[in-house]
Amino acid sequence: MADRLVAPVFxxxxxxxxxxxxxxxxxxxxxxxxxxxxxxEYKVESNRLTGKAKITAVTTATVSKFAFDLGPAMNVSKVSVNGSRSVKFSHQRGKLKITPAKPIASGAALVVTVAYGGTPKPINGVWGEVGWEELTEGSLVASQPNGAASWFPCDDHPVSKASYGITITTDSPYYAVANGTLVRKQTRASRTTWVYEQPEPMASYLATIQIGPYEHRIVSPGPVPMKAITPPRLRAQFDHDFGRQPQMMDTFVRLYGPYPFASYTVVVTDDDLEIPIEAQGLSIFGANHCSGSRYYERLVAHELAHQWFGNSLTLGKWADIWLHEGFACYSEWIWAENSGGATAHDKAKRAHTIQRGLAMDMQLTDPGSARIFDDRVYKRGALALHAVRRTIGDERFFGLIQEWTSKYRYSTVATADFTDLASRFGCPRSLWDAWLVDKQMPSLP
Structure with missing residues (x-):
């Protein structure tokens, strides 16, 4: 008799x-x-966060121990697995390791509840500090690429996308924003509870909470509802600087395909921010981005484009960051030529000239972890897309983009997925070798 096969224990x-x-x-x-x-539950004055996370999963192997990412500022008090508290757990070096009473078979349901709390702090790395951050009044979350674990236990990698329900209770004078649709709001004494539902799959780094002295307004009722969460003092500047956002939405829907989420919200903090931040279904800007001059309008287009490229279609490996930033950067040029500004080709020629004067020591599809936010990734990614457009023509190019956003809607993607799809629209392999693999800057078609 042959030996009985036993599944390996993970x-x-x-x-x-x-x-x-x-x-x-x-x-x-x-x-x-x-x-x-x-x-x-969050207390603004003391920056104190307490939470209960219920994580629903399925095992992909027989597991005797498993882990979640959770930052060191959070202290875990209780853990249960499938309703049982007969578990052991440890929390060290950013990992919450859990050992159930007995191994759990592959393909089995896994429901983990974690009670935790602490004073949330950003996670420090080669890209600076990311995650939960205190503001002068309130807080923000900016987690790209690895800051989600600063405020909840998670499988903190973009390949792991899930739906979310987020309930946040905080001091009543403040407005609390999270991903998805606000389904319930209840005030009791000095505390208000906000309940949000995010049904579309979302990578952990795109999950966010924004808390501050904000007012809520409807910018456009549809077809895609657009909202503004801003300090009252910035109302006039916002109305001018973000005033063409509905036209941006119309342009991108026409060229890229349907907007992938239920609505779009822009949050403007009462503090200045170095750069805007994308999250699923919303973007976060600093008070300094409301200058009253539309100086930052290209960034308004950039962050909106991320709802398609980065949030609906999300990279499976961080080496493929150009699939987010190259597309968002190119969207700045797309908006310019569709709003009476310079053509995308004029923008591309200028960017190409500048890029040729910089060091050519980086492969676009493998820039290195320390350089995933290097401006060359953004600009060369945009130039690669423009080269495709110039090679196959507008009709096939935008047909390719619409097929890309439709076929991989809510999925994780890789460079090979895009190049394989592009070949069906007449894009030659030699173009990809020149723009994505070779370090030298090729000529612009």
């Missing part, structure tokens, strides 16, 4: 091959999350 400590070499400490094996339910 132990988190035995997995020494990282999910992503750009973020070797992030992401976890042995399960696939389908939903996060976060019930949070």
């Amino acid at each position: 132990d988190v400590d035995s997995s020494d091959n990282p999910i992503d070499t750009y973020l070797p400490q992030n992401g976890n094996r042995g399960y696939r999350v389908s939903r996060y339910e976060l019930d949070l």
